[in-house]
Amino acid sequence: MLSIAEVTTSLVALGTCFFLWSLFGTSRRRLPPGPGSLPVLGNIRDFPPAGELEGPHWAKHKALYGPISSLQAFGKTFMIVNDIQTAVDLLDKRSSIYSERPISVFGGEMCGFGEAVSILCTTDKWRNDRKRIHTYIGTRSAVSRFNHLIELEARRLALRLVNFPNTFVDQLKAFTGSTILKLTFGYCAAPDGNDPLVAMGNTASSIFVQSVNNLWAVDVFPFLKYFPSWLPGMGFKGVAEIYHKMVTKYLESPFEFLKSEMANGTAIECFIGHELEVCSSAAEEYEIKWLGAALYGAGSDTTVAALETFLFAMTLNxxxxxxxxxxxxxxxxxxxxxxxxxxxxxxxxxAVLKETLRWNAILPLGLPHVSLEDDSYDGYFIPKGSIVIPNIWQMCNDPLHYPEPSIFNPDRFLSLNDREPAYDPSDLIFGFGRRICPGKDFANASTSIAMAMIAAVFDVSKAEDELGKEVEIQPEFTTANGLSHPKSFRCSILPRSENAAELIQSVLIDHPYDRDDSKKIRT
Structure with missing residues (x-):
């Protein structure tokens, strides 16, 4: 992320240009309101400092400037959208001009995520990739073909929670990772949840959010990538080198596993296997490789965060x-x-699922959009190339739509006493317009069956200390890895009855583990 040294080095080179631009550029036309800016520096001081939650930081703009505000920094114009209707009007209804992504030099070029579907520019390749994913898991009907797989992995999650209740976050990661790896690559993860590909995918997912969602100096001033690493402020180059190695391993390992299984005639039917069977060129094979990476990366850590939030909320309520x-x-x-x-x-x-998604907006600022042409909205000018940031956190905590937003209250999504249910937060969480997550229905299916399984067979409550006293926890969240998770907490997860314990164990009889592919992965 941006450091003082990086900012100083970069601004000396481009200060004069930006100053002239700020005087004679878009300021001649009325941008949405925003904080006053400094010569040369623009609004750099208005960006949240390291460690501050970005959603609440930008939410202050709504009271000060209204539903949409603007800032100018680093030679770019930023639009902060803090209102559901504004986001729908721009990112959904005008998605033809707000579906582009900013160029990610650090995450895309230097860390190796340049071919990830979620940050690709709106090219024919991007459209083809999304079409392939949509065809496979993009509708409820398509997802229903994999109901048995998702249900089986949820049963195995329950079994692992019995065996390893104190590491419930690791077991949630094993559940999401095992499900997606089986669907995508025909890979059977380690029964105990300690799987190399699951760990690899979770690491890569975290790296993606950190490298793409954060603003790095080289994203603002791309010429910095040519500077030698020993210069002050060039520490990001060492970080990118480490990340690139991890990303490459994450990209290659499951793909090479599947190709080996196909060559040996032992491959299980899966998405990438099907795509490889009709592949006609090396270029297309590379594209398919990234499709597999996109499915795993997009669905793993986000589902884990949702289920972790569910357990957190149930412990508190x-x-x-x-x-x-x-x-x-x-x-x-x-x-x-x-x-x-x-x-x-x-x-x-x-209703509990919707409130879980609302109460903790997993990706608080979503992924940024870029305007493809000059536009106007509500009397304000939005110049071409503006970076539009939807503040999902603010939208999910807007008391106009969700009274007492800090309280976990699923009733807000029920039709009670002739009251209309609150706005469905999944229409915010999974993105907007042409950039909506193509795996939305698969994610909802995985999350809902896991929640149902946990509630059916477990009692979840506050943990107790050595003296038998309940360990108190506070409803606090952190975005240390780019996604919003509850701060580390303890809880008690125990089978709710002898009958429930027998139901949990029945998976070993109905579907015993007959394959473990983890030993085939080189770590």
Missing amino acids: PAIFRRLQNEIDSVIGQDRLPLLTDMPNLTYLE
């Missing part, structure tokens, strides 16, 4: 958890485990 258990007992009973076909009948579970 035992009455809500009991109500969820009662609904599952009423609809499903206590003699079988939940299925994805049960989900339409679990209305309170759906």
